[in-house]
Amino acid sequence: MTSLLDKAVAAPRALTHRELAELLSWPDVDALFAAAYEVKCREIGRVVSFRGLVEFANVCEKDCYYCGIRKGNGKVHRYCMDAEEIVREAEWAFKAGYGSLVLQSGELTGEKNAAFVEDVLRRIHAFGGDDFGVTISLGEQSEKTYRRWREAGAHRYLLRIETSNPGLYAKLHPADHSWERRRDCLRALRRCGYQVGSGVMAGLPGQTVDDLASDIEFFAAEDLDMIGMGPYIPHADTPLGKDASWTPELRKERLELGLRMIAATRLHLHDVNIAAATALQALDPEGREKGLLAGANVIMPNITETRYRADYQLYAGKPCLNEDSTLCRGCLERRIAAIGETILWNRRGDSPHWGRR
Numbered sequence: 001m002t003s004l005l006d007k008a009v010a011a012p013r014a015l016t017h018r019e020l021a022e023l024l025s026w027p028d029v030d031a032l033f034a035a036a037y038e039v040k041c042r043e044i045g046r047v048v049s050f051r052g053l054v055e056f057a058n059v060c061e062k063d064c065y066y067c068g069i070r071k072g073n074g075k076v077h078r079y080c081m082d083a084e085e086i087v088r089e090a091e092w093a094f095k096a097g098y099g100s101l102v103l104q105s106g107e108l109t110g111e112k113n114a115a116f117v118e119d120v121l122r123r124i125h126a127f128g129g130d131d132f133g134v135t136i137s138l139g140e141q142s143e144k145t146y147r148r149w150r151e152a153g154a155h156r157y158l159l160r161i162e163t164s165n166p167g168l169y170a171k172l173h174p175a176d177h178s179w180e181r182r183r184d185c186l187r188a189l190r191r192c193g194y195q196v197g198s199g200v201m202a203g204l205p206g207q208t209v210d211d212l213a214s215d216i217e218f219f220a221a222e223d224l225d226m227i228g229m230g231p232y233i234p235h236a237d238t239p240l241g242k243d244a245s246w247t248p249e250l251r252k253e254r255l256e257l258g259l260r261m262i263a264a265t266r267l268h269l270h271d272v273n274i275a276a277a278t279a280l281q282a283l284d285p286e287g288r289e290k291g292l293l294a295g296a297n298v299i300m301p302n303i304t305e306t307r308y309r310a311d312y313q314l315y316a317g318k319p320c321l322n323e324d325s326t327l328c329r330g331c332l333e334r335r336i337a338a339i340g341e342t343i344l345w346n347r348r349g350d351s352p353h354w355g356r357r
């Protein structure tokens with residue numbers, strides 16, 4: 001019964017589609033998490049990397065059916081931080097020893113936005129240099145824009161494919177949102193020299209275990225360096241979330257599914273960076289720690305100024321809305337020490353897979 005776990009621990013990228021599906025439904029969930037954690041400790045160490053997350057704007061040109069800040073949601077109060085504020089927060093993360101930063105926003109295209117982001121990146125690079133890892137997560141852009149931002153100092157890019165199933169993708173987005181274009185963006189990012197990260201939501205309506213197994217095969221086929229996955233959490237002001245039933249049992253199931261995805265991904269890919277998404281914490285106060293124990297090695301503490309946080313709600317129940325970044329730092333440090341892991345202060349925490357390639 002345990003031979004499949006042993007096989008997965010022994011060698012990377014050795015599992016078939018059927019075996020991945022089997023792992024995702026593995027009856028002894030503790031044994032599944034323990035096997036994934038063993039691989040994580042061997043490949044990465046008993047260490048966690050921090051990325052300070054700045055959600056600098058909630059204006060978005062897109063209308064994804066699941067997302068709370070989609071352009072069609074008229075209830076959202078829109079904001080865009082100015083360059084000085086973003087750079088100030090980045091500097092805070094640098095001085096606090098976070099080692100790296102993630103800048104995220106809704107998707108905006110056009111020259112004005114490209115120039116704004118370029119300016120912010122150059123200012124951050126001026127004090128952080130290449131020792132301070134800068135990740136951006138700004139949606140689908142032209143290859144020219146990706147290149148421009150890479151040259152201005154961004155090292156990594158996060159762009160979730162959301163689901164590897166184009167048919168399911170089509171049901172979750174308006175007709176002018178294209179799965180193929182998103183996949184091509186991942187390839188363009190690779191050509192521009194980024195460490196490339198992607199991921200999916202787990203528990204989407206209509207998604208099957210086979211879809212999730214295919215998602216992990218997609219991560220392998222695209223040779224990704226970083227994986228960011230989280231449970232899908234309905235948002236009442238969205239087409240997909242407005243009638244969703246959301247019971248304590250469902251939350252528990254969704255959390256476990258998110259953790260199973262982390263574990264199965266670690267067991268197949270071995271040496272990539274995997275983030276324990278904040279959405280896990282939205283479902284359980286200890287969700288991120290559970291993510292680490294299921295094979296993740298990255299946490300992205302929110303360092304956005306508190307007054308903006310309530311306006312950046314992609315899903316319901318976002319945690320830490322009122323805790324300032326200093327509090328978050330202390331609280332996280334304690335939680336991580338409690339599970340016997342050490343934080344890698346002042347280190348970029350690059351994906352070992354990227355280093356090897």
Ligand code: SAH
Nearest residue numbers: 066067105106107139160231232233314315
């Ligand atoms: N606009 C950029 C980055 C911000 S959205 C982009 O879309 O790439 C970041 C991620 O939030 C999305 O990729 C999606 O996977 C996740 N997300 C959005 N709505 C969500 C929901 N209701 N539950 C869980 N995750 C959600």
Ligand code: SF4
Nearest residue numbers: 060062064067070106
């Ligand atoms: Fe915009 Fe990203 Fe939300 Fe889609 S998921 S609506 S692109 S912020």
